[in-house]
Amino acid sequence: MIEASIGAVADLVPVFLVAAVLIAVPVVLLARAKKWPVVAATLWSLSLLGVLAVTLLPGGMGDAGMGVVCYIGPSLRGVLSTTQGQLNVLLFVPVCFFGVCAFRRPTAVLAGGLLLTAGVEMLQALLSIGRSCSYSDLEANALGVVAGVLCGTAWLALRRHRPLFTWRDVWTGGRFLGVGGVVIGAIFWFGIPPVYGGPEFVAATSEQDAWARSAAAEVYGEQAEVVRVRQQEAIHGFPGKVEIVTDKGNLTALWPQRKMESLFSVDYEDDEGSLSSGQSRSAAEEFAARWYPDETKGSEVTFEPVAKGKAPYVLSYRRHVDGIMMPMRLDITVTSSGRIVGVATRLVADPKLPEPELDQAAAERRAEELTGLKAGSPVFLVAQEVDREWRPVWVVNMSGEGETEPGGVVAVHLDAVSGQMVQRQD
Structure with a gap:
């Protein structure tokens, strides 16, 4: 939230400074009239102003085009492993710390802080100010609220300010939190639907880091320098992943399956090794057996050079069930020295x-009826996901002008059950 706000709002600092000057004087006068600690009350007001400026000043693109939504992101552990998440925690610490010091009512400040962070996310969702509502931000901010209240309470206790908690404070804070929580909760429940915001990178665990370094050494060699290891936590619709960046290339693995999803080498060219094509194929097959034992079982295998008659080569695995090509894909690129330089899965x-x-x-006739073109070849069946449901789909290549597949061939995708045309899936 903080990094995005400062980057997106060019006038954040001058706006804050001007508003701080305008607010400080009346707050000082009010604090003296109410016999509040003047310094603490002033710093509380400036901290509150800072929170509002950082979170609610218009700027950036936010969730433009997504409507009124609130994103579900990484876990709290994942959020706290990032700089942005740590800044989101720190954002609410000062306002709650100085609030406790100024008003000496920890329960009321806790209630107010929790409602403030929930209200900020609510307004970011409802207002067209280029900001995004996020439950991950809400969790981090709430943790900052609790930390600020605890620090303020500890500070007052050390200075022997008592009583720190009174029944009036507990009653006021509880009532405030209850009523405000019901109102804001109802708005979220009825007016701000949660959506999964997609995977975000967070810091890897120690277990992931150790495994990643071992995998990088196995693929790129012991001399490879690991630059960064980070993870994408598994959330609804998105598998967990570990990304490994080295000076030799990058690889991504599914977690906790520990199965390589993709691999890219910086040096992708053939290294003019001494292996024959058969020996290079054996090296690629050993790699496939090591990393993909389930995918290679029962699959058809092809081995072709990337360029005609020249290394590197691509070892490809595809599987058919009852004449239908399954969605599994595995392509391994290997050089004439047996070095694996690319994996796509x-x-x-x-x-x-x-x-x-x-x-x-029947599929060819149906395709001709729908397009007015002549059915050509090849024609084949594939398993394709249509509206989140797997369907058998005929791919009919046509002769004529229209939307083309790579190579300039017009392709029609037909549901093999209903005969309806479906959108091509890459």
Whole structure:
């Protein structure tokens, strides 16, 4: 929140300074009239102003085009492993610390701080100010509220200010939190739907870091220098991943499966090794057996040079069930020295599919009816996800002008059960 706000709001600092000057004088006068600690009350007001300036000044793109939503992000552990998450915690510490010192009512300040952070996220969702509501920010800010109240309470206790808690404070704070929580909670429940914001990178755990360094050494060699290891926590619709960046290349692995999803080498060219194509294939097959024992079982294998007759080579695995190509994909690029320089995968279990109603001839006729073009070749069946459901789909290549597949061939994708045209899936 803080990094994004400062980067997006060019006038944040001057606006804060001007507002601070305008607010400080009346706060000092009010504190003297109410017999509050003047310094603490003034610093509390400036801290509150800072929170509002950082979180609610218009700026950036936020969730433009997404409507009124609040994002579900990484876990609190993941958030706290990032600089942004730590800054979000610190943002609310001063306002609550100085609030306790100024008013000496910890329970009321705790209630007010929690409602403040919830209210800020609510306004970021409801107002078109280029900000994004995030439950991860809400959790981090709430932790900052608790930390600020505890620090303020400890400070007053050390200075022997008693009583720190009174029944009036507890009653006022509890009532305030209850009523405000019901109102804000109702607004979130009925007016701000939660959505999964997609995976975000957070710091890797010690277990992930140790495994990542071992995997990098296995793939790139012991001389490879690991530059960064970070993770994407598993959330709804997104698997957990570990990203490993080295000076030799990058690789991504699924976690906790510890299965490599992709690999890229900086030096992708062939190194003019002494291995024959058969020996290079054996090296790639050993790599596949090490990392993908389940995917290679029952799969058809091809081994082709990237350029005609020249290394590097690509070892590809595809699997067919009842004549339908399954969604699993595995392509391994290997050089003439047996070095693995690239891996591209789609690690999907074979889905259960309804029985196709259209045979190849019927699919070709249907494609010709829909397009006015002549069916060509190849024509094949694939498993494709349509509206979050796996379906058997005919891919019919046509002759004529229209949307083309790579290579300039017009392709029509037909649901093999309903005969309806479906959108191409890459």
